[in-house]
Amino acid sequence: MAEKLLQIKNLKQHFNVGRPNMVKAVDGITFDIYKGETLGLVGESGCGKSTTGRTIIRLYDATDGQVLFEGEDVHGKKSAKELKKFNRKMQMIFQDPYASLNPRMTVADIIAEGIDIHGLAKSKKERMERVYELLETVGLNKEHANRYPHEFSGGQRQRIGIARALAVDPDFIIADEPISALDVSIQAQVVNLMKKLQREKGLTYLFIAHDLSMVKYISDRIGVMYFGKLVELAPAEDLYANPMHPYTQSLLSAIPLPDPETERSRRRKSYDTAVHNYAENEKLEMREITPGHFVYCSEKEYNELKAQYAK
Secondary structure (H helix, E strand, O other): OEEEEEEEEEEEEEEEOOOOOOOEEEEEEEEEEEOOOOOEEEEOOOOOOOHHHHOOOOOOOOOOEEEEOOOHHHHOOOOHHHHHHHHEEEEOOOOOOOOOEEEOOOHHHHHHHHHHHOOOOOOHHHHHHHHHHHHHHHHOHHHHHHHOOOOOHHHHHHHHHHHHOOOOOEEEEEEEEOOOOOOOOHHHHHHHHHHHHHHHHHHEEEEOOOOHHHHHOOOOEEEEOOOOOEEEEHHHHHHHHHHHHHHHHHHHHOOOOOOHHHHHOOOOOOOOOOOOOOOOOOOOEEEEEEEEEEEEEHHHHHHHHHHHHOO
């Protein structure tokens, strides 16, 4: 069994938008991420997946629950020294490659910001050598170092964002929809780069996205979120072959197929929460149906799913 790098326990992130309104963006989710793996987190816009990533890395303080990184409570860290050490180990690649880079800074200064903060270069020469090395690592070259973000394409900017995240040698990277703003042809390049870097550097990823076909390609396991809840968690191949929660089934049925004949005759499934109602006394929780495949369900549904998928 691989080592648990990150443990999320009953994590909640609620936003008070004025009484009596409370937005439960993340509402009591629990999962683990193992060292060296990629966990994909998917769901429609507004389901809470990006908020989950931002709460894990402490861009938001958690309303409740725990985030344990290497066994230590992330939200329990208070001193500047503790936070600085934590920030070096966990980095984030943001969704918008246009907004996430400071337009007034050169590429060299953007990438070297973390190097400067953590004192990782002993001289200006060493600093620039590290910047050049990082640029080459992400498929750019050292001539790009003195340019500004507006001089680059979206795909190149995202590569700069990846180089910035790698600059402090992190163990864990949260990629928050890193390809959604890019052209389809560029998306594959960025994902292939991330897979290559993972192999070379032993990185662990939380890959947040809504493109289910791309998530399958990069992820070892996939979690599906719906209205702040984690409703299914399984190995990637298993999730696509045997989606068990009705919401997951509806998401997968919406993926277009390349064969026009098959696509025309295929029926899409809709997920109607009004139909999927529960009695007040029914306890809903993540239950393991088959090894490694968890579904958020009642005890009655658990027994039905066990009977259906038991080998």
